[in-house]
Amino acid sequence: MKLLLVAGARPNFMKIAPLIREIGRRRQDGAALEFRLVHTGQHYDAKMSEVFFAELGIPAPDINLDVGSGSHAVQTANVMTRFEPVCLEERPDWVVVVGDVNSTMACTLVAAKMGIRVAHVEAGLRSFDRTMPEEINRIVTDALADLLLTPSEDANENLRREGVPDNKIRLVGNVMIDTLVANLEKARAGTLLQDLGIAGEEFIYVTLHRPANVDGRESLTRIMDELRRCADRCPVVFPMHPRTRKMCEEFGISLNGSSGLRIIEPVGYHASLALTEQARLVITDSGGLQEESTYFRTPCLTLRPNTERPVTVTVGSNGLTTMGRLRDEIAETLQRARRLGESPPLWDGNTAGRIVAALVDEE
Ligand code: UD1
Numbered sequence: 001m002k003l004l005l006v007a008g009a010r011p012n013f014m015k016i017a018p019l020i021r022e023i024g025r026r027r028q029d030g031a032a033l034e035f036r037l038v039h040t041g042q043h044y045d046a047k048m049s050e051v052f053f054a055e056l057g058i059p060a061p062d063i064n065l066d067v068g069s070g071s072h073a074v075q076t077a078n079v080m081t082r083f084e085p086v087c088l089e090e091r092p093d094w095v096v097v098v099g100d101v102n103s104t105m106a107c108t109l110v111a112a113k114m115g116i117r118v119a120h121v122e123a124g125l126r127s128f129d130r131t132m133p134e135e136i137n138r139i140v141t142d143a144l145a146d147l148l149l150t151p152s153e154d155a156n157e158n159l160r161r162e163g164v165p166d167n168k169i170r171l172v173g174n175v176m177i178d179t180l181v182a183n184l185e186k187a188r189a190g191t192l193l194q195d196l197g198i199a200g201e202e203f204i205y206v207t208l209h210r211p212a213n214v215d216g217r218e219s220l221t222r223i224m225d226e227l228r229r230c231a232d233r234c235p236v237v238f239p240m241h242p243r244t245r246k247m248c249e250e251f252g253i254s255l256n257g258s259s260g261l262r263i264i265e266p267v268g269y270h271a272s273l274a275l276t277e278q279a280r281l282v283i284t285d286s287g288g289l290q291e292e293s294t295y296f297r298t299p300c301l302t303l304r305p306n307t308e309r310p311v312t313v314t315v316g317s318n319g320l321t322t323m324g325r326l327r328d329e330i331a332e333t334l335q336r337a338r339r340l341g342e343s344p345p346l347w348d349g350n351t352a353g354r355i356v357a358a359l360v361d362e363e
Pocket of ligand 1: 009011042044048069100101102103133242243246286287
């Protein structure tokens with residue numbers, strides 16, 4: 001069985017790594033499993049891509065489509081035109097896509113039209129908010145995929161409601177947690193907190209990059225003002241996504257941190273895990289951080305009106321917030337327990353095994 005594994009943007013890399021490890025394990029046991037790794041090049045900066053390959057031990061991609069940045073249409077189209085010849089050349093049995101980025105949807109469209117089966121890892125998540133580009137990507141990908149590998153029961157319900165037959169859906173758990181568990185020791189051995197001079201102190205870990213938060217002048221100005229105010233009381237560590245940095249520059253928002261606000265370059269995977277585990281509070285609009293903070297039971301405030309990951313709220317340590325409520329909710333959360341909620345079922349570090357077993361079962 002030959003798999004074409006697709007990764008394109010930062011949050012994809014931690015979902016692909018455990019699959020590659022599991023395939024390697026099965027090959028050692030004599031399984032006739034082969035894979036090629038395709039990097040679409042949606043993310044290309046070393047800090048957004050290479051560092052994750054190095055830290056997670058992902059082999060260099062067999063094929064790099066080098067698509068780079070662009071509008072949604074341009075980026076999607078570039079992935080499609082460059083991925084089609086790869087499918088023709090490689091003739092895989094399955095294209096495996098992960099997450100909800102433009103690369104996920106683009107490669108799914110190409111494979112489906114060529115009659116190549118598609119497996120979607122992290123299927124069934126829905127924010128019910130079609131102003132989010134990722135929601136469009138999720139809907140299209142799940143409508144076309146042949147095997148829908150879901151992280152939680154709510155995802156199965158969403159798919160059933162959309163009329164997906166049960167025999168296409170497998171509840172496998174959260175593959176990102178496989179990577180988290182496998183990297184915990186290395187994350188704990190890092191020195192970022194010492195380097196920032198906040199080891200052992202309470203601090204807030206912030207990541208924000210969603211267009212709805214950062215692409216508007218008023219919204220981004222308010223966010224940065226609020227973080228500066230907050231940092232007067234509790235150090236705030238904010239590794240800034242290139243989109244957010246670009247928008248701050250465009251709007252003339254100063255990036256000089258006050259003494260409490262540490263605006264730093266995007267951090268690697270291990271440093272981000274360490275920040276998430278040790279923070280007193282995480283403030284984010286990232287899907288991945290909602291899940292990682294849930295695993296660590298670190299309180300998290302998600303600056304979004306909705307989440308496609310509702311278990312992080314119903315079971316985990318996450319809560320949704322708005323700009324208007326942020327100040328009060330930060331103060332309230334800092335009064336609450338240091339650890340909240342629980343880890344959802346099947347977020348156990350063994351999801352990649354269940355994914356590869358599901359693929360093998362289908363043959
Ligand atoms: C993308 C995903 C989003 C995911 C995020 C994680 C889509 C629609 N969005 O958003 O779901 O949460 O990745 O990071 O697929 N840029 C760089 N260097 C890079 C990559 C991007 O400077 O390596 C800058 C460029 O100016 C680019 C902008 O960031 O225009 C946005 O990049 P893009 O990949 O279009 O979207 P993200 O905001 O990163």
